Amino acid sequence: MPALPTQDLQSAREPLPELRLRSIEEDDLDNCHRLSLRFKWPHRLDDWSFLIQMGQGYLLENTAPDASLPVVGSVVCTTYGQQYAVIGMLLVQAELQRRGLGRRLMQHAASQVNGRSLIVNATAAGMPLYKQLGFVQYDVLHQFQGASAQPVLVSLPPGERVRPMGKNDVTRLLELDAQATGMDRSRLLLALLDISEGVALDHDGEMLGFALVRRFGHGRVIGPVVAPDAERAKGLIAHWINTYSDSFIRIDVFESTGLPAWFDKLGLTCVDHVTRMCKGEPPVRDPGMQLFSIVNQALG
Template identity: 50%
Template sequence: MADLNPSRTLIYRPFAETDLPAAHRLSQAVKWPHRLDDWRFVLQLGSGFVAEDESGVVGTALGWPFGDAHAALGMVIVSPEHQGRGIGRELFSRVLDSLGTRTIFLHATPSGEPLYAKFGFKATGTIDQHQGAAFQPPLISLPPGERLRPLGINDGPRLAELASRAAGYERGAVIDALLDFANGIALDRDGELLGFALFRRFGRGHVIGPVIAPDALRAQALISHWLALHEGMFLRLDVPGDSGLSDWLQGLGLPRVDTVVAMARGAVPAREPALRAFGIVNQALG
């Protein structure tokens, strides 16, 4: 919907913590599921900009640096009443400039993909969003010597290492922040931590992610653990389109409700072949 009063004066400024309630209302206006706490979490890890006029905050965009060479960009929202004025483009451009020469990742909706392509972003894959409450978790048998166990107090550095290796870039800050409030299960072989899956409140219910594992079978075991503990609750998982998990999840009663395009600008890092993310944190942070 076009702005009915395009003469309003727009101001672009850094995103402040006091903008969180307005940003939350903005995401509700475009029917995003984020709670105020979900906004608070992503702002804790990054920074960004808002567009504001006499009516208040009408646009947002955030970015998250992962070390000196990589970053993510997301939470690009413009109020439905103010779309068509180039606000999203300007916010996007400002966050891009703030992230410098890093390789930047994002997840694009169909409406956003053409804009991002103009800024040099190229498609690298897809992310399938699965959610639901009427599922039946299976029992997954692990190879001999492997087991699932609760995360221990000293597991944090190993989780950060595994997540970083699976991504090909630094993920320690994201994992450390998640561990302040998420629950976790570890995949263990004779005392060696091979993978893990975190579980936390998000949006309309709870989300499983990230899920880091050597292969799809072990990822299924980690995911099934959380499904079995929360049967009948509303759960969400966002999995790469090439993970091999989408059909499996749909067969369990967790339908695919959306697919977005993963995009990157810059050199995409090489991931370790024997370890990967089978579930992401969220579509903003990857």
């Protein structure tokens, strides 16, 4: 029997349920969490709540009274200053994929950012859509994780040390992050400091970099990490690996930093890759400062 033409396959599908596109509210988070669990994404309910505090979320709601999964699609958009926005948590129920719903969510989110450049961390499944929408690749993120990281010793240059962060470091932390990312992420970082532990790279009282760690997903995530170079970034990351060597640890690092090969030796496994893409002008960072690991894939 000959294969059905594509248009006949489309018409043979079950009709789409009646869907409503609207903003995510606090009462929706349980259902958003249920949707992400279907994809085995590790986000806890608290992680979803933090995302919505930082950005604006949108959902596709199945309005049928007997819907087993009321939220069938989601996306979250977080703005950084007047120039940039990061889009994440683009999810569509598996049974409803390839029906234009992901495009609908993305286009709606993009229409709300007042012309800002858009950044996404694209999964392999999402890449075709993002390319069609005009996104261009500019880096790759490697996701490392595990519960049996090996203790690691990193030698820092003379006069430098890793120390706990204090309240007096906040202003400098915001400056360093802006240099490393080319974006104003002040609101995000101030909120992260309330739920994170932090260490600073110090040289005779001058803060040269920092690394945060917090609870996320199955355990703890290290990020963001900001430093002048890879060796100093290793020193910051090693502090948290050694501190929580008996815990589940995750870190997402950029391929361009050269760090992925180092993690291969530490007992952490690379479980995924996502592609950093931008639509519009990508951020321009200070060449003397670099972002080595991200907050998470939805926030950048």
